[in-house]
Each structure stands twice: as C-alpha cells, then as structure tokens.
Amino acid sequence: MPMRSSEVIVIGGGVNGLACAARLAAKGRKVTLLEAGAAVGGGAGEREFAPGYRAPALAHLTQGLDARVVEGMALERHGLAFHPALATTVLSGAAEPLLVRGGKTSGPDTAAWEALHRKLSGFARVLAPFRQMRPVRLAGENRLFGLARQGLGIRGLGRGDFRELLRMVLINVHDVAEDELTDDRLKGLLAFDATLGAWLGPRSPNSLILYLDRLARGADPLLPKGGMGALATALGRAAEAAGVKVRTGAQVERVLVEGDRAVGVRLAGGEEMRAGLVVSAMNPRTTFQKLAGAAALDAGFFKAVGHIRARGAAAKLHLALRGAPEFRGADPRSRIVITPSSEAVESAFNPVKYGEVPGAPVMEAILPSAHEPGLAPEGHHVLSAIVQYAPHAPKAGLEAARAEMLENTLKVLEAQSPGLRGLIVHAELLMPQDIEARFGMVGGNWHHGELAVEQMLFNRPTFAAAQYATPLPGLWLAGAGSHPGGGIDGAAGWNAAQAILEAKA
Amino acid sequence: MTALTHFRTPLLQTPFHARTAAANVLNRWGPWGGYMTALCFGDADMEYTAIRNGASVYDLCPMVKYRITGRDAAGYLNRLTLRDAGRLSVGGVQYTGWTDDDGKLLDDGTLFRHGPEDYLICCQERHLPWFLASAEGFEVEVAEVTEEIAALSLQGPCSATVLQAAGFDVFALKPFRMARFPFAGGEITVSRTGFTGDLGYELWMEPGQALPLWDHLMQAGAPWGIRPIGTDALNLARIEAGFIIANMDFIPAHQALREDRARSPLELGLGWMIDWDKGPFTGRRALLAEKEKGSDWVLVGLDIPGNVSAEGSILYYDKRAEAGIVTAAAWSPALKANVAIAQVKARHATGENLWVEIYALRELQYAKLMVPVTVAERPFFNPARKRATPPGRV
Numbered sequence: 001m002p003m004r005s006s007e008v009i010v011i012g013g014g015v016n017g018l019a020c021a022a023r024l025a026a027k028g029r030k031v032t033l034l035e036a037g038a039a040v041g042g043g044a045g046e047r048e049f050a051p052g053y054r055a056p057a058l059a060h061l062t063q064g065l066d067a068r069v070v071e072g073m074a075l076e077r078h079g080l081a082f083h084p085a086l087a088t089t090v091l092s093g094a095a096e097p098l099l100v101r102g103g104k105t106s107g108p109d110t111a112a113w114e115a116l117h118r119k120l121s122g123f124a125r126v127l128a129p130f131r132q133m134r135p136v137r138l139a140g141e142n143r144l145f146g147l148a149r150q151g152l153g154i155r156g157l158g159r160g161d162f163r164e165l166l167r168m169v170l171i172n173v174h175d176v177a178e179d180e181l182t183d184d185r186l187k188g189l190l191a192f193d194a195t196l197g198a199w200l201g202p203r204s205p206n207s208l209i210l211y212l213d214r215l216a217r218g219a220d221p222l223l224p225k226g227g228m229g230a231l232a233t234a235l236g237r238a239a240e241a242a243g244v245k246v247r248t249g250a251q252v253e254r255v256l257v258e259g260d261r262a263v264g265v266r267l268a269g270g271e272e273m274r275a276g277l278v279v280s281a282m283n284p285r286t287t288f289q290k291l292a293g294a295a296a297l298d299a300g301f302f303k304a305v306g307h308i309r310a311r312g313a314a315a316k317l318h319l320a321l322r323g324a325p326e327f328r329g330a331d332p333r334s335r336i337v338i339t340p341s342s343e344a345v346e347s348a349f350n351p352v353k354y355g356e357v358p359g360a361p362v363m364e365a366i367l368p369s370a371h372e373p374g375l376a377p378e379g380h381h382v383l384s385a386i387v388q389y390a391p392h393a394p395k396a397g398l399e400a401a402r403a404e405m406l407e408n409t410l411k412v413l414e415a416q417s418p419g420l421r422g423l424i425v426h427a428e429l430l431m432p433q434d435i436e437a438r439f440g441m442v443g444g445n446w447h448h449g450e451l452a453v454e455q456m457l458f459n460r461p462t463f464a465a466a467q468y469a470t471p472l473p474g475l476w477l478a479g480a481g482s483h484p485g486g487g488i489d490g491a492a493g494w495n496a497a498q499a500i501l502e503a504k505a
Numbered sequence: 506m507t508a509l510t511h512f513r514t515p516l517l518q519t520p521f522h523a524r525t526a527a528a529n530v531l532n533r534w535g536p537w538g539g540y541m542t543a544l545c546f547g548d549a550d551m552e553y554t555a556i557r558n559g560a561s562v563y564d565l566c567p568m569v570k571y572r573i574t575g576r577d578a579a580g581y582l583n584r585l586t587l588r589d590a591g592r593l594s595v596g597g598v599q600y601t602g603w604t605d606d607d608g609k610l611l612d613d614g615t616l617f618r619h620g621p622e623d624y625l626i627c628c629q630e631r632h633l634p635w636f637l638a639s640a641e642g643f644e645v646e647v648a649e650v651t652e653e654i655a656a657l658s659l660q661g662p663c664s665a666t667v668l669q670a671a672g673f674d675v676f677a678l679k680p681f682r683m684a685r686f687p688f689a690g691g692e693i694t695v696s697r698t699g700f701t702g703d704l705g706y707e708l709w710m711e712p713g714q715a716l717p718l719w720d721h722l723m724q725a726g727a728p729w730g731i732r733p734i735g736t737d738a739l740n741l742a743r744i745e746a747g748f749i750i751a752n753m754d755f756i757p758a759h760q761a762l763r764e765d766r767a768r769s770p771l772e773l774g775l776g777w778m779i780d781w782d783k784g785p786f787t788g789r790r791a792l793l794a795e796k797e798k799g800s801d802w803v804l805v806g807l808d809i810p811g812n813v814s815a816e817g818s819i820l821y822y823d824k825r826a827e828a829g830i831v832t833a834a835a836w837s838p839a840l841k842a843n844v845a846i847a848q849v850k851a852r853h854a855t856g857e858n859l860w861v862e863i864y865a866l867r868e869l870q871y872a873k874l875m876v877p878v879t880v881a882e883r884p885f886f887n888p889a890r891k892r893a894t895p896p897g898r899v
C-alpha cells in the first residue's frame with residue numbers, strides 16, 4: 001500500500017541531504033535520513049588519517065553555505081561558526097609571494113585586479129539568484145519567454161554592463177587573464193580558482209562562468225571553527241532538531257518500485273523501509289543505474305543518465321608533519337595557492353586528457369592545524385591540499401599513477417617550502433578513483449557530475465530530471481548532481497525541498 | 506590503401522536475386538533497406554490477382570531483423586515494446602510496436618519467439634542504437650541478423666495447399682504460430698504471418714537454402730499459378746488489409762526532423778497493442794498521460810466516392826479547414842471501392858463533414874475534385890480464410 005507523501009526518506013547525509021531533510025521536516029514532513037557512513041557530512045567530514053592526526057575528509061574550505069540553509073536551520077545556534085575569511089598567498093616559482101584578499105592585493109596589477117574583481121563580482125551578483133531557483137525547462141518555443149523573462153532580471157545591470165556580461169559569460173578564463181592582467185601570479189590565481197573542481201583547463205571554453213559561480217557564493221573561502229567535522233556535526237544536530245530521524249551506517253541498496261512509483265528503499269542488510277517519497281541526495285547516476293534500475297525507467301532517460309559526464313581531476317593530499325612548514329614567509333593561516341601562471345595551470349591539465357600525471361601540478365593547500373591546534377599532536381601539523389590535475393582514468397593504473405602524482409606533488413611543495421619533505425610523518429593522496437570508492441562521487445567528480453555549461457540549469461543532471469523531480473513518480477533528486485551543483489553549500493538540497501513542498505502531494 | 510568499390514553497387518542483392526532477376530522482365534527495381542527489390546515483375550494486375558486468387562511469392566530478405574537472446578530477453582522486450590512479450594508462447598508471433606520516452610512510435614514489426622530466451626524482431630527501419638541503449642541494465646544480447654536469414658513470403662488462398670504439395674504440411678498451423686520443417690538436409694521455419702490480410706505464410710531459412718527452396722516452391726506451386734510479385738502489387742494488398750508502414754503512414758520518431766510530426770501508437774490506431782498492466786515500459790508514462798488528456802491525431806480508414814486514388818491528398822473539414830492527410834490510397838479491386846488510410850486531427854475522428862481534395866491528372870490537365878468521405882473500418886478487406894484453421898484445401 002503506498003504511503004502518504006508526508007513520509008519521506010532522504011538518501012545520503014551530505015550537506016545537501018541534511019539541508020533538504022531539515023527543510024522538509026521543518027515543514028511538517030516525517031523525514032528519515034539514511035546515511036551509509038558512520039557519521040553525516042559526506043564530503044564535509046573529518047578523518048584521522050594517521051594516528052593522532054585529523055584532516056578534513058575531502059572538502060577543506062567552503063566558499064560559503066547557502067544563506068537560506070544557515071538561517072533556516074539556525075546553524076549558528078547548533079554550533080556553526082567560521083574563522084575570519086582566509087586570505088590567499090600565491091606562490092609562483094621564484095617570484096615574491098603575493099597576498100590577495102578579495103579585490104585587494106599589491107604589485108603592478110593592484111588597480112587592474114581591483115577593477116576586474118569589481119566587474120566580475122557585479123556579474124556574479126546578477127547570476128547569484130539563479131542558484132536559488134528551480135531551473136526553467138526549455139520545451140517548445142513559448143517557454144523561451146520564461147527564460148527571457150528571467151534574463152530580464154539581468155537587465156538591471158544597465159546596457160553597457162549587460163553587453164559586457166554577454167561578451168564574457170561563455171568566455172575562457174585564460175583570455176580574461178590575458179586581457180585584464182599582467183602579473184603571472186594573479187593570472188595563475190584566476191586560472192586556478194576558476195578551474196578548481198572542474199574538468200577544464202583555463203583555456204577550455206566556458207571556464208570563466210565557473211569563477212563567476214564561485215564569486216556568487218563569496219569572495220574568500222571560509223574555514224569552520226573546529227574544522228570541517230564541526231560543520232558536519234552542526235548540520236546533523238540542526239537536522240535532528242528540526243525533527244529528522246538520522247540513521248547512519250544505513251547503506252541504501254535499492255529503491256523499491258511498485259505500481260510505477262518509488263515506495264521505499266531496501267538497505268544493504270535486507271531491511272526494507274517504506275515512504276511516500278524517496279529523495280536521493282547522493283550521486284544521480286548511481287541513483288538511477290544502481291538503486292532504481294533500468295526496468296523502472298524509460299530507455300532514453302536511462303541512456304541519458306549514463307551519459308552524464310563525470311570526470312574528476314582533483315586529488316586530495318593529507319600530510320602529517322612533525323613541525324610547522326614554512327612557505328617562504330607566507331602566513332600559515334592563509335590559503336596557499338601554488339600556481340606559477342595561467343599557462344602552468346593549462347599545462348597541468350593537458351596530461352589528464354591522455355590519462356597521464358602532470359609533472360608540475362598546481363594546488364591549494366591549507367594548514368588546518370594552524371587554525372585548530374587540536375588536529376595534530378603538540379607542535380605537529382596537518383597539511384591539506386587539493387591538487388590538480390589528477391587523471392580519473394590513469395593509463396598507468398591507479399597504484400603507479402598515485403605514486404607518481406604524490407611524488408610530483410611533493411616536489412612542487414618542496415620547491416616552495418624547502419625541508420618540508422623531511423617533516424613528513426605520513427602522507428596520503430586520494431586519486432579521483434579513490435574518491436569515487438570512498439565518497440561515492442562518480443569519476444571522483446567534485447560536483448557529482450561535471451559542472452560545465454552543457455550540464456547546468458535545465459540540463460543538470462539531465463534534461464528530464466532537471467527540476468529535482470525524476471520521471472519515476474515518488475523519486476526526487478537533491479544532491480550536488482542537481483542544479484546549482486556542488487561544494488559545501490546546500491543550495492541543491494534546499495531547492496529540492498522547496499520543489500517537493502510546492503509539488504502536488 | 507584499400508581500393509573502395511562499394512559505390513559501384515550501392516544496392517545489395519538478396520539471396521533470391523538470381524531468380525528474381527531472371528523473372529523481372531521489366532527490370533523494375535527499387536531500393537528497400539539497402540537492397541534491390543522488385544517493384545513489378547511484368548504485370549502488377551496479375552501479381553495482385555495471384556495474392557487474392559492463387560499463390561504469390563515475395564522476397565522479404567531486406568526486412569530488418571534483430572535477434573534478442575539471453576536470460577532477460579523477455580524482460581528486455583517487455584520494457585522495449587508495447588505488448589507483453591513474456592506471455593507470447595514459444596512458437597508464437599506477435600505484431601507489436603515500440604516508442605521513445607515521449608510515447609511516440611519508432612516502428613512496428615513482428616516478434617517471433619523461438620525459445621524461452623530467444624526472440625527475433627522483424628521490422629522496416631533500423632534500430633540497433635536504440636535496441637542497444639535499451640539493453641543497458643539487462644542481461645541480453647542484441648544482434649542484427651538481417652543478412653543471416655533469408656525470407657520469402659507465400660501469400661494467397663492457395664498458399665497452404667501449395668506448401669502441402671511442397672511437402673510442408675501447415676494445415677494445423679494457426680495464425681501467428683510457426684513450425685519447423687526439414688528441407689534439403691537442413692530445416693526451415695514457416696510462420697502463418699503476412700502483410701496481405703489474406704491466408705499466407707512466411708518462410709525463414711539460411712541464405713544458402715534460398716535458391717533451392719525457390720525452385721522447389723515454384724515447381725510445386727505451378728498448378729496453382731504461383732508467381733513472384735513486386736512491391737506495387739503487395740502495396741495494394743496491404744492497403745486493402747489496412748496495414749501501415751513506417752515512413753509512408755507515419756514518420757518514426759527518431760527520423761522526424763520536425764517536433765510535431767511524431768505520432769503515438771494511440772494516434773495510429775495501435776492503442777490496442779498497449780499492455781498497461783504488464784509493468785513499466787519505455788513511453789508508458791507519456792502514453793498514460795496522453796490517454797488521460799486525449800490524443801491530437803487519429804488514424805482512420807476512409808471510403809471515397811469515385812475511382813480516383815486520393816493518395817497524398819489533403820482532407821478538409823467543411824471543405825475549408827485543413828483536417829488531415831491521406832497517407833495511402835487505392836482503388837481496391839477486391840472490394841470495388843476507393844479506399845484510403847489517413848491521419849486526421851482527433852476531433853474529426855467521426856469523419857463528419859470531411860472532404861478530400863483530389864487532383865486528378867487527365868492528359869496534362871488537373872481536374873480538381875472535392876468529394877465527401879466516410880470513415881470505414883479497417884481492415885477494409887477481411888476474408889474468413891485469413892483466420893480459418895485448417896485453411897481450405899484448393
């Protein structure tokens with residue numbers, strides 16, 4: 001017997017699953033959240049990767065949580081607080097380290113950077129509302145008016161700026177860097193930040209829009225007080241306070257379908273649970289291919305799901321260090337970005353197209369233990385870095401590629417922090433395949449499906465499931481694979497809850 | 506570099522070509538699915554007469570064929586097609602269709618069940634990419650076997666008798682059933698199926714058996730006036746039988762360039778095929794929604810006064826508002842009637858105040874006729890002998 005849609009199962013306790021579940025529960029739905037892992041958080045967890053050393057499981061900074069989530073879940077009341085936004089130190093070969101904070105920096109491009117930052121932030125502001133909307137669907141000519149009307153909101157920009165936005169919105173970030181800047185350090189930073197988490201190089205078409213999307217969330221990255229683990233804990237507590245029943249260690253194996261409707265789930269142990277609605281806040285491809293299965297879905301849709309592009313190129317490095325590393329005088333509490341130039345970012349991207357490891361990867365490193373001394377033994381430190389680009393399908397095989405990637409990464413680090421290698425007690429590098437295995441992100445992709453123009457808005461994750469509802473009645477999507485994509489953010493989960501609440505029961 | 510010569514023979518020849526070419530005194534050929542196919546051997550009227558009064562053979566080899574095998578074969582076909590392939594018993598044949606996610610028809614065809622996990626689909630158009638995409642998540646193998654199977658259609662009131670004379674006793678065979686018979690050291694399959702709406706059979710064999718079987722049948726069938734027929738005669742028979750053909754009476758959804766040209770099975774008179782209770786299948790949700798909301802189009806049979814074929818003509822409501830198009834039409838010798846198949850907007854399903862505008866070309870001048878039509882039931886021609894088991898001996 002189908003249950004009422006007031007009873008909801010949410011699969012996956014990442015930031016999106018928690019946000020979605022909390023919002024539904026706050027609106028009176030009876031929500032059970034099932035998380036496969038031992039704790040909630042997903043990409044936003046914390047892990048002891050060597051005895052006595054704790055590091056962010058995957059994500060180590062956030063560009064800012066969705067404001068609706070922070071407020072709606074009263075996260076501050078549940079213990080969420082942030083350190084002051086991190087400044088960035090750019091390390092570029094032998095050049096002087098450069099400190100950047102928002103639009104402020106020094107050196108020959110001081111004015112140019114400020115102007116560029118102001119212009120792009122202006123564009124980001126008009127694009128930001130899209131993040132909180134359910135994408136319009138393009139079908140038949142008349143619907144174009146809907147999109148045009150949304151577009152009209154952009155006209156608030158004024159004619160000249162609007163034209164400039166249209167010129168730039170699909171451009172590649174390398175061209176922008178070349179047009180507007182002269183300092184390789186800033187060009188390198190712009191290129192790095194635009195392509196962080198993407199399977200794109202700075203010269204790939206449409207790379208600037210990812211930077212605008214980043215700015216739409218916030219200018220500088222944030223580190224939660226207590227670390228990423230504390231953020232996950234706060235989200236979990238807030239969800240429970242809203243009435244969500246959270247079950248960890250509950251791996252969903254199957255979505256149960258009866259009478260052409262999702263009616264519940266089966267857990268790995270065989271236990272079956274029924275609900276009026278099933279909301280998947282895990283990977284969309286896995287949701288359809290493994291949990292729902294082909295028989296319950298139309299062939300064209302199932303094929304489209306298999307074609308969701310999901311190549312990951314970000315590797316994650318964790319170092320346990322017996323002392324404080326020294327990055328050429330950089331503030332140990334800043335975000336350290338090692339990126340010699342935009343060309344260097346592009347060169348690091350080239351090899352992964354052929355399944356190879358770059359000789360000189362680019363990266364973003366932080367020292368969480370400089371903010372939270374408890375993460376490592378007294379006097380010791382933890383370094384967390386996101387290293388690009390790592391091949392998602394290494395030609396040499398995973399083991400060999402991982403070893404090569406680690407070696408090349410340490411070489412780059414050692415060049416900017418002489419003596420660092422001598423401090424290493426333990427090193428761990430997660431390749432995209434490791435990340436897929438551990439976090440369920442298909443291809444190891446940051447966004448649970450590449451965030452690229454052709455997989456945005458009404459094409460995210462795929463046309464027929466772009467509005468959080470799926471073709472299978474009773475099954476919804478709420479994870480990063482849906483609009484507006486991933487990051488420690490929660491917008492997708494909140495939007496999904498909104499769509500569910502607005503739907504006819 | 507390899508010398509490329511394929512362009513010198515753009516059309517393939519079927520395994521029967523040596524015989525069909527010898528019989529084709531007019532040299533009238535047309536393309537069909539990449540093969541040369543005879544349009545008429547010498548006299549289309551005599552060929553049509555063989556279908557309705559004697560025995561006719563038609564080279565079916567260009568028909569596209571797919572073999573579906575494996576543990577999930579029945580489940581796969583249930584997801585792919587409109588009818589319940591699991592309930593088709595071994596040795597049975599089903600006339601069926603399949604749609605895209607939007608419930609628009611991709612093709613119709615016949616499904617043969619050779620074993621619990623062994624099916625054959627025969628159809629007009631090629632569908633391998635779609636069939637393979639549909640196989641994701643199922644334990645099946647899909648293979649195109651068009652070139653591996655030769656097929657000959659034997660149709661007409663004398664066809665059972667001719668087969669018996671040839672040593673294949675098919676009198677017990679019911680419509681949409683098949684049986685295997687030994688032939689020339691091997692075996693052939695005979696199914697009681699066809700595209701003429703008459704008593705008839707289709708013979709399936711290995712390509713190497715094609716010529717011996719042709720010779721054998723022509724010899725055994727001589728007393729009943731057996732003769733090869735071309736597509737022209739067959740087309741007349743199929744119109745009388747009310748059958749539709751892809752790219753003539755509907756545009757397969759994957760080929761339609763214009764979004765509004767695709768049609769659903771409900772709009773093409775194939776709604777009876779849809780098994781709503783067998784479980785999910787591709788297009789079901791869209792078709793269910795269409796059923797609830799109503800279709801935009803309907804396929805109808807028409808009876809038209811006079812004797813000028815209305816092929817390709819436009820239909821008008823009240824002589825003024827465009828209401829649809831005639832997709833196939835012919836003067837039916839069997840019925841002595843001017844019949845047509847047409848797509849009309851759903852609100853004109855009854856045919857009330859519906860007119861057809863026919864341009865009759867008479868010695869380099871068009872006569873424009875505007876005549877009222879009436880909706881007629883399909884099949885237009887539906888003889889009892891088509892179904893009778895055992896069929897009459899002649």
Ligand SMILES: Cc1cc2nc3c(=O)[nH]c(=O)nc-3n(C[C@H](O)[C@H](O)[C@H](O)COP(=O)(O)OP(=O)(O)OC[C@H]3O[C@@H](n4cnc5c(N)ncnc54)[C@H](O)[C@@H]3O)c2cc1C
Nearest residue numbers: 012014015016036042043059060061251252480486487488
């Ligand atoms: C190397 C790397 C570094 C990153 N760094 C950052 C960063 O610094 N800042 C940032 O903002 N973003 C970062 N990201 C991206 C970020 O981690 C993700 O976009 C984010 O975690 C997505 O959130 P989510 O809730 O949609 O999915 P997830 O966080 O992946 O959560 C999904 C949850 O579902 C659970 N689950 C999966 N399958 C099942 C199942 N069958 N049954 C039950 N539960 C299941 C998982 O255990 C998981 O908890 C990084 C990504 C990568 C790959």
